[in-house]
Every structure is written in structure tokens, then in C-alpha cells.
Amino acid sequence: MIMKGYVIAGANKAEWRDFPVPKINPYGALIKTEIVSPCTTDIHLLQTGCASIPHLVGKAMGHEMVGTVQEVGSAVKNFKPGDRVVVSACQPNFRSMEAQAGMPKLNNTSQYWIDDPDRGGSFIEQYYLLDADMNLAHIPDSVTMEQAIMVPDMVSTAFEGVRELEIKYGDTVVMLGVGPVGLMGVCAAVLKGAGRVFVIGSRKVCFDVAKEYGATDFIDYHDGDFVKKILELNGGPVDGVLVSGGSSSSITEALNLVKRGGIVSNVTAFFADENTVLSNVAWGYGYSEKTIKAVECTGGRWILEKFLSLVEYGRLQPEKLITHRFHGMGKIEDAVQLFIDHDRSLIKPIVYFD
Known part of the structure; x- marks a missing residue:
């Protein structure tokens, strides 16, 4: 046959x-x-x-x-x-x-x-x-x-990535990338008990669905330094970041967003980049207690x-x-x-x- x-x-x-x-x-x-x-x-x-x-x-x-x-x-x-x-x-x-x-x-x-x-x-x-x-x-x-x-x-990729964030009730989290995986990340974070949920993207169709799923803040990365804007809006670093889009530079952006002792959970495959270069400043020169997790579906x-x-x-x-x-x-x-x-x-x- x-x-x-x-x-x-x-x-x-x-x-x-x-x-x-x-x-x-x-x-x-x-x-x-x-x-x-x-x-x-x-x-x-x-x-x-x-x-x-x-x-x-x-x-x-x-x-x-x-x-x-x-x-x-x-x-x-x-x-x-x-x-x-x-x-x-x-x-x-x-x-x-x-x-x-x-x-x-x-x-x-x-x-x-x-x-x-x-x-x-x-x-x-x-x-x-x-x-x-x-x-x-x-x-x-x-x-x-x-x-x-x-x-x-x-669902499987996003929920596994969010599980690795170890969210506690009321935590503030960022979805760095709000395509379909990031949108499912919003759902998972809300189900886990997150309070404030920032989403970073640029397309209205994604922001509209993110709002339905429970996101609270919507940041267009075309509008300037989104890291600085989130830190200002939140009054400081967030508890966790799910990286579900962008390039390998997104890891450094996520490290700049997350608090000391916080978690960056990455579910994106960086096929286009041979190496990922981290900012030592963002990483606290290696002793910030920030955790980076590479998460598979x-x-x-x-x-x-x-x-x-x-x-x-x-x-x-x-x-x-x-x-x-x-x-x-x-x-x-x-x-x-x-x-x-x-x-x-x-x-x-x-x-x-x-």
C-alpha cells in the first residue's frame, strides 16, 4: 500500500x-x-x-x-x-x-x-x-x-516552560514573545496563580487573544526599550520570564528583566545562531542566583x-x-x-x- x-x-x-x-x-x-x-x-x-x-x-x-x-x-x-x-x-x-x-x-x-x-x-x-x-x-x-x-x-511546550518557572501565587511574569507558544504560556501562568502578566510582541491579533487569556500588560517591542519600560511599570524586576520568541539575545534581555533569584525559562530553539552570548552585567557577573533553564516540549x-x-x-x-x-x-x-x-x-x- x-x-x-x-x-x-x-x-x-x-x-x-x-x-x-x-x-x-x-x-x-x-x-x-x-x-x-x-x-x-x-x-x-x-x-x-x-x-x-x-x-x-x-x-x-x-x-x-x-x-x-x-x-x-x-x-x-x-x-x-x-x-x-x-x-x-x-x-x-x-x-x-x-x-x-x-x-x-x-x-x-x-x-x-x-x-x-x-x-x-x-x-x-x-x-x-x-x-x-x-x-x-x-x-x-x-x-x-x-x-x-x-x-x-x-500547550505542551508552553506549559512545560511555565512549570519550570516555579510560579508562586501573585508572581509577576513576562512572556518574551507572544506567538502561539507565548499565548499558551499566558494561560499556564494564570492557571499557576500569576498576578501581573506582561506580554511582549507587536501583532494586534496576538495581543487581543493574550488579553482574553488573562494578560495584563501589552508591550510592543517596536516602541523602544521594552526592558526599561517593564522595569519602570513593575517598579523593578519581575519574578520570572518565559522566552518563547526572538533570537539568542533574548536570553540577556530576560536576565535584565528577572530579579535576583528569579528564573528564565527558554522554550525557543535558536537555530539561526551558533553561539549565545550572555551579558555578565545582566547575569550579575555569575553570582546573581538567576537560573536559566533550556526546556524541551x-x-x-x-x-x-x-x-x-x-x-x-x-x-x-x-x-x-x-x-x-x-x-x-x-x-x-x-x-x-x-x-x-x-x-x-x-x-x-x-x-x-x-
């Missing part, structure tokens, strides 16, 4: 190719793709021809998807054909020593970390997952697939189903991120082009495979 996938064929070159449907392992599953959503990581890989992850050349793009179980391996216990599922973007190996040590995501089985000839990304008609019971999540009946598609990366069934529970019971409305909807898998090209064109009306696009 043959299926189609949208692959990176070189720098700024993507195309549709035919792939054989793989034979799954006993723990694995085949998922019929229902909805996908491109993100900035996909665009970076496309524009550079996968320079940072060369084994992805010729494989399907994408890592955000929801779908319907088509087939499961003989050892799968918790899923069956017909189940609506979220596919984990980060796919921890829960049968690893890292998992036993309490850090399963450090052994990641997603296509970005392991070169498996049978597996690429989610922009494909049927996605092959190595371990269904560990890295699929049931979508509750009352949760739509549009809501669920934001969970595997946007979390994954796995347990945490994804917790996030879906927040959606189920109305605590989280991730569908507000969706600004563009396309129908037909061939429309992936149109969704990707929105990022390339820097469309200012864009937060997140989704593509139905119908």
Missing part, C-alpha cells in the same frame, strides 16, 4: 512523495491523519534544507497532528481502531533508563531525534507511532479535534490527557489560537506559505486531511 507525504527535498524545496505503509511493531500504531498544524520549526527546517537535522531530508514534515487509530500492534492495550487521538509531538521512550531516572523526554523517539527509515513527520496520510500506549492520548468526547490539535506542541499519554482534561472542563480554550483553516491535505502548502510571508494575521493554521 502507498500513502502520500509532504517532504523537505532541499533548502526552500518541498514536494509530495509516495511512501509505503510501514509494518508496525507490537507496541506501535498507524494513525489516520485528520488535522495537522505547521509551526515555525517546520519552516526553519524547510528554509535550511534540514541543515540542523539532516536525516529529515526526504521525510515527511510536521509534528502536530490529531487523528483516528487505524491499526495497533499485538501488545497495545489501551487503544483500538476508531479511537480519536492526539499524537505526542515529543515522544519519550518510557522503556528507557532515562525514564527510570525520572526524565523520559531525554530519550526521545520522535523523528527529530532518531533516524528510522519507516518514520517521518505528521504531514502524511498515515502516521507510524512506535509506542501507542505511551505516546497517544485519548481525546474526550466533548473536546473537538480543533481544540486537541493545539495540545501536542503549543514534554510528551507522553499521561501529561497530554491531563492537558486535554483542562480543555474538557473549560479551564483552557486553545482553539483561540487558530486563525486560518484549510481543507484538503494539498492545502499544507498554503498553510506553510503564511509563515514564509510573515502574515501578520497569523497565529496558527490548521489543515484538515479531508
